[in-house]
Amino acid sequence: MHAQAITSTAKPEVAHLTLCRGLERQAVSHVVAISSLCKRAAGETLFSEGEAADGAFEVVKGTLRLYKLLPDGRRQIVGFPAAGTLLGLAPEGAHVYSAEAVTDVTLCRYPRASFNRLVDSVPGLARRLWAVTADELRFAQDQLLLLGRKTAAEKVASFLLLLSDQQQSPTEVEVPMTRSDIGDYLGLTIETVSRTLTKLKRDKTIGLTSACRITLRDRDQLEALAAGEAATES
Amino acid sequence: MHAQAITSTAKPEVAHLTLCRGLERQAVSHVVAISSLCKRAAGETLFSEGEAADGAFEVVKGTLRLYKLLPDGRRQIVGFPAAGTLLGLAPEGAHVYSAEAVTDVTLCRYPRASFNRLVDSVPGLARRLWAVTADELRFAQDQLLLLGRKTAAEKVASFLLLLSDQQQSPTEVEVPMTRSDIGDYLGLTIETVSRTLTKLKRDKTIGLTSACRITLRDRDQLEALAAGEAATES
């Protein structure tokens, strides 16, 4: 809980970063030239909605939460970027969401000005960034379907499968975020999240080793739920 | 209701299309060269989720609805693109949502292969498309907040202001879509949409000339509602 914001200028091992995939040797060296490492302890803020966006980031290690707030404090989390995710890419002005560290995180930072020059000078980079952003858009639209039309159980099932995908672990997932984070991501309250998990446990669809460690015992059932195949089990 | 799908190869007056804004004279002529006009009557399908994406479109006239379905028929509308909107831009494979005409529509179509060549050959185009997609992403994230955390009244108020913006009409909006469309856009049922509109009318916040014609009588109140400023009026 003790805040400790470290921003080093040490060059990350940038060659295998997401931003560099598919780039030529020389282009990669340019990316390395402008990047710097940046760390945040769990709970710390990376940037806030409305602040000037002074650059882009790539998550190297750990998990962030990105969220938007309503004036009275209602919160909607729009994503939990993990290692390999680019963020803060497009905004030509202010950040459109806030970013906090869920766990201790390491990031790679690209200052706005040099990043823009890079995009102009490296052929194909704009197109790659376009593709990345288009992927995020697709993901956001899936989330629209989830928030607008799925039930609590379907939402939670979708979320567990998302974690499973992210962690490339078909049966065992780590849940670094709190129930409150999960609720604000799925448009539910913490109580509903908790109750839904308990119900899935009773049904032997999942196992709850601890609050942050979940076993996917019946992946088929979870996938049916997440897909919305109205298979209402008694 | 009688289906009538016309696809002409007549060149649209493409010079002032969204895709061309900011492009040089020669580049514009290239865009013109690959584009074709395309029309759909109200209710007709432009493409369906899962189909191969054979090109991109720009709405020239009219309104579309883009939506995703769950297996049991639950529908989430992800957007109502109107004139000036580009769509089907990014997908390297299948469409990720279905598109239908809400009103009679005119579109400009860019076939995939030539469009891709264009993106590679026109400097700055990829970057522009990236910016367009980033804008859509931002919009989708606002919609996440709406679906996940706003009340029915806040959702409807946001929707009316969106229409007002789209139509650049501060007090009078045309509602071309049905209550069912609105409900599936806001994550509500048609009954709740209708009741909410009736309540806003009783409160003299809006006027309901007819089902598809709404007067914004108290824009401040609508904006306060849409922003989520928990101003619960008696």
Add this chain to the structure above:
DNA sequence: CGACCGTTTGAGATCCTTCAATACCAGTGG
């Protein structure tokens, strides 16, 4: 006029929330 389709309105049910209490877990200090 009468049928049709979308909208509005009403009454009751439901899912999820709210409020409140209890349980759990880790860290701290006695």
Add this chain to the structure above:
DNA sequence: CCACTGGTATTGAAGGATCTCAAACGGTCG
């Protein structure tokens, strides 16, 4: 070692916003 504390998670009971089901209304078209 164990009680205490603070924070998070779980569980319970009651309430409410929205949904479901059903009927009435209203505009359009033949």
